Amino acid sequence: MVSRPVDVSSIELAFRTQREGVIPRGLGRSYGDAAQCSGGLTIDTTGLSRMGELDESSGTIEVGGGVSLHDLMRTIIPAGWFVAVTPGTRYVTVGGAIAADVHGKNHHRDGSFARHVVRMTMVTPVGAFTVSPEHDPELFWATAGGMGLTGVVVSATLRLIPIETSWIQVDSQRFTRLADLMSEMETSDDRYHYSVAWLDCLGHRGGDHRSVLTRGDHAPSGAIPDRLRVRSREVPGEPRFQVPRAAPRRLANRLSVRALNEAWFRASSTSQALRPLASFFHPLDGVGRWNLLYGPDGFVQYQFAVPPERGDVVVGAVETIASSGVPSFLAVLKRFGPGTPGPLSFAQEGWTLALDFPIGPSALPGLLDRLDGDVAAAGGRVYLAKDARLRPELLPAMYPGLRDLVAACRRVDPEGVLASDLSRRLGIAR
Amino acid sequence: MNDAFGHPQSVVVLGGTSDIARELVALLAVDRCRSVVLAGRNGPQLGQAARELRESVAHVETVQFDAAETDSAASADKTVVECFEAAGEDVDMVIVAVGELGHQEVDETDTTRIVRMVAVNLAWPAAAMSAAAARLTRQGHGRIVVLSSVAGYRVRRSNYVYGSAKAGLDGFALGLAESLRGTVVSVHIVRPGFVRTKMTTGRPAVPFTVGPDRVAADIVRGLRSGKTVIWSPGILKWVFATLRLLPQALWRRMPG
Numbered sequence A: 001m002v003s004r005p006v007d008v009s010s011i012e013l014a015f016r017t018q019r020e021g022v023i024p025r026g027l028g029r030s031y032g033d034a035a036q037c038s039g040g041l042t043i044d045t046t047g048l049s050r051m052g053e054l055d056e057s058s059g060t061i062e063v064g065g066g067v068s069l070h071d072l073m074r075t076i077i078p079a080g081w082f083v084a085v086t087p088g089t090r091y092v093t094v095g096g097a098i099a100a101d102v103h104g105k106n107h108h109r110d111g112s113f114a115r116h117v118v119r120m121t122m123v124t125p126v127g128a129f130t131v132s133p134e135h136d137p138e139l140f141w142a143t144a145g146g147m148g149l150t151g152v153v154v155s156a157t158l159r160l161i162p163i164e165t166s167w168i169q170v171d172s173q174r175f176t177r178l179a180d181l182m183s184e185m186e187t188s189d190d191r192y193h194y195s196v197a198w199l200d201c202l203g204h205r206g207g208d209h210r211s212v213l214t215r216g217d218h219a220p221s222g223a224i225p226d227r228l229r230v231r232s233r234e235v236p237g238e239p240r241f242q243v244p245r246a247a248p249r250r251l252a253n254r255l256s257v258r259a260l261n262e263a264w265f266r267a268s269s270t271s272q273a274l275r276p277l278a279s280f281f282h283p284l285d286g287v288g289r290w291n292l293l294y295g296p297d298g299f300v301q302y303q304f305a306v307p308p309e310r311g312d313v314v315v316g317a318v319e320t321i322a323s324s325g326v327p328s329f330l331a332v333l334k335r336f337g338p339g340t341p342g343p344l345s346f347a348q349e350g351w352t353l354a355l356d357f358p359i360g361p362s363a364l365p366g367l368l369d370r371l372d373g374d375v376a377a378a379g380g381r382v383y384l385a386k387d388a389r390l391r392p393e394l395l396p397a398m399y400p401g402l403r404d405l406v407a408a409c410r411r412v413d414p415e416g417v418l419a420s421d422l423s424r425r426l427g428i429a430r
Numbered sequence B: 001m002n003d004a005f006g007h008p009q010s011v012v013v014l015g016g017t018s019d020i021a022r023e024l025v026a027l028l029a030v031d032r033c034r035s036v037v038l039a040g041r042n043g044p045q046l047g048q049a050a051r052e053l054r055e056s057v058a059h060v061e062t063v064q065f066d067a068a069e070t071d072s073a074a075s076a077d078k079t080v081v082e083c084f085e086a087a088g089e090d091v092d093m094v095i096v097a098v099g100e101l102g103h104q105e106v107d108e109t110d111t112t113r114i115v116r117m118v119a120v121n122l123a124w125p126a127a128a129m130s131a132a133a134a135r136l137t138r139q140g141h142g143r144i145v146v147l148s149s150v151a152g153y154r155v156r157r158s159n160y161v162y163g164s165a166k167a168g169l170d171g172f173a174l175g176l177a178e179s180l181r182g183t184v185v186s187v188h189i190v191r192p193g194f195v196r197t198k199m200t201t202g203r204p205a206v207p208f209t210v211g212p213d214r215v216a217a218d219i220v221r222g223l224r225s226g227k228t229v230i231w232s233p234g235i236l237k238w239v240f241a242t243l244r245l246l247p248q249a250l251w252r253r254m255p256g
Helices: A008-017 A069-079 A094-099 A137-143 A178-191 A226-231 A254-267 A277-281 A290-294 A308-324 A364-377 A392-398 A402-412 A421-426 B019-031 B044-053 B072-087 B111-139 B157-179 B212-224 B236-243
Strands: A022-025 A041-044 A051-055 A060-064 A081-083 A117-124 A127-131 A152-162 A167-175 A194-199 A211-218 A271-276 A299-306 A330-336 A350-358 B010-014 B035-040 B059-064 B093-096 B142-147 B185-192 B229-232
Touching: A008 A041, A008 A117, A008 A127, A008 A152, A022 A094, A051 A069, A060 A069, A069 A081, A069 A094, A094 A152, A117 A137, A127 A137, A137 A402, A167 A178, A167 A277, A178 A194, A178 A211, A178 A308, A178 A330, A271 A277, A299 A308, A299 A364, A308 A330, A308 A350, A308 A364, A364 A392, A392 A421, B010 B019, B010 B072, B010 B111, B019 B044, B019 B093, B019 B142, B019 B212, B035 B044, B035 B072, B044 B059, B059 B072, B072 B111, B093 B111, B111 B142, B111 B157, B111 B185, B142 B157, B142 B212, B157 B185, B185 B212, B212 B229, B229 B236
Parallel strands: A022 A041, B010 B035, B010 B093, B035 B059, B093 B142, B142 B185, B185 B229
Antiparallel strands: A051 A060, A060 A152, A081 A152, A117 A127, A117 A152, A167 A211, A167 A271, A194 A211, A194 A330, A299 A350, A330 A350
C-alpha cells in the first residue's frame, strides 16, 4: 500500500491506522530495499513539496521533505546559491538525503548532507518534533542516516553556499597505476572543493588499473568566457534521453562496458575545462531510466568506507574483483572527511569505493560476502542506502552506534510501527 | 526477508524430516538462512533433523503434526499457524515436503490405506499450501516450494496410489501458482525423478537416479531463475515430455 500525504495530519493519520510496517519513501533512488515495506504501508513523501522562501541574509531555505534537489537547485541557482552537498543524482528528496545522510564529491571538505541541516521537523508515531544538532541532538542524529526508521521528515532548513556561476572549473588527470592515483588524492585533494576518481576495474593491463581523477571548484564569474555569459547561471534541465522500457536485455555487458571504459579513459585527457554543474555532478541524470540498461535482473551496488590508513582494503577489493571474473562496470573512489555523530550515517573518515555489479554471476554473492568481511575487519562499513544483501551479523560491527538508533526508535516509535524491508532483513531496531 | 539475490533468511519446512528438504535447508543456510521451523511427525527423526540443523542455523524450532489425521483441514491450518508463530518473524519460504511412498501391492486393495495415501500426499499438503499462501499474502511476500514427483506426471500401474495423489498435488500447485501470478507470493513445483532417500530405500534404482543433494542444488538453481516448475535432474523435463506421449500399450511395458 502507498499513501501520498500532503501535510502533517495525514501522516499522523497513517501512523494511527497502520499499526505495523510503515516506511517513508522519497523518489526511490536507493539501490536497495530501504524505502519499501512488503505487506506494509509506504508513505510517498513527494507530496510534501512546499518550497520555502530563500533567506539570503542567512543563506538558508526551508523546504518540504519531499522537495527534490532538482527542483531546489532550479529555484536557488538563479539567485546565486547552491546546495552544500549534492549526491550523484538530483532526483532525490531532501527527506531521503537526510535519511541516508548522503555525501557528495566535497565530503573530504564539507562532510555529509546532514551537516548542513539547520533544523528539521519530523512526524513520528508519537507525534511531531522539531530537532537540530543543538535541540534534541539524539533524535536529530538518529534521523540523519537513520534510513527513515525514526519517522517522516516533513520539512528541513538547509544551509546553502553562495555561487557566482553554475559552472565548475574541472581539472582532470589520468593515471595508469592505482597507487599513483591514491597518493595524488591524499596529497592534493584538499586544494579542491570537489574530487572524485573513476576506476577501470575491467581493464587489467600490466597488472594495474587505469583511472581518471576529476576535481573542481565553482567557477567565479570572471572565469566564464563571453560566449557562455548568458548561460552563467543556467539551471539543470530534464533528462535529454530516456532508455526505452523495452530496452534489450543486458546492454551493459562486458564488451560494451570495456569499450565504454576505453573511450572514457581516452577522452579524458589530463586537462582543465569548464563544465556545467549538472554534467559534473549528475552525469547519469541526463539519461532517464539508465538502470534499465542492466536488464530485468537488475544490479546491486556495493559501496564501502574504510579508515584512511586502510587504503590496502581498497586495493585488495579492486584486485579481488578483477581476478574474480565478476565484472564491475562502475567503480568510483573518493576520500571522506570526518563523519557525523549519526549512528547509522555512512561516511567515516578515510576511503570509499562504490561498485556496480549486474545480478547474474553465481560467484557474486560470495564475492561480496568476502569483501564485507575485509571491510568489517578493517573497521569499515557498507552503505545501507545502497545495500540489498549485507550479512546481518556484521551490522553491529560496522555501525557500533547502532544501539543509539535503537534507543531513539524506542522513544519515538515504542510499538515498532516503522519498518522497511531493509530493517527487517538486517534486524535493525528489533 | 530475502536479499537482492533471493536468498531467504527464514524458512518453514512442512515435512521436516524429508531428505530432500534437509539438503535444501542446508544449502540455504550457507547463504542467509538463519531461522528454520521444522514441522513433522513426532519422533526421533524430527529431533535429530533439528539437532543437525542447529550446527549451521541460529534459530531452529520444531512443530509436530500428523498428515494422516482424519481432519486434514484442521490439522493443516493449525500447523501453518504454529509454524509462522514459531518463526517469530517474516517467513520468506515455505517448503512443502510432506509425503509417503507407501507400498503399492498392499495399498491398492486396502481402502483405508488408499484414503490415507490421498490424505498424506494430497489433501494435507494442498490445504497447508493454501493456508500458507494466505499467510504469505498477508505478510506481503514469500515463496512456496512444493515437492511433487515425476510419478504424478504420468501415473503408472506400479505405483498408482502414490502417483495419483502426487498428480493431484502437482495439479493443485500449478493452479495455485497461476492464481498467485503477479502477486507478492509465488509457488514453485519440484518434480524430482527417482531419488536415493530413506523413502526409497530398498527399491531398485532407475535411469537418471540422483541423490537428495543434487535435487536441492537443482531447486536452488531453479529458484534463482524464477522457474515455476523445477525438474531434477533437469533432463527429465525432456524425457517425460516424450514418455507422456507414449501410447498406453508401450508405457505399460516400460521397465522400472
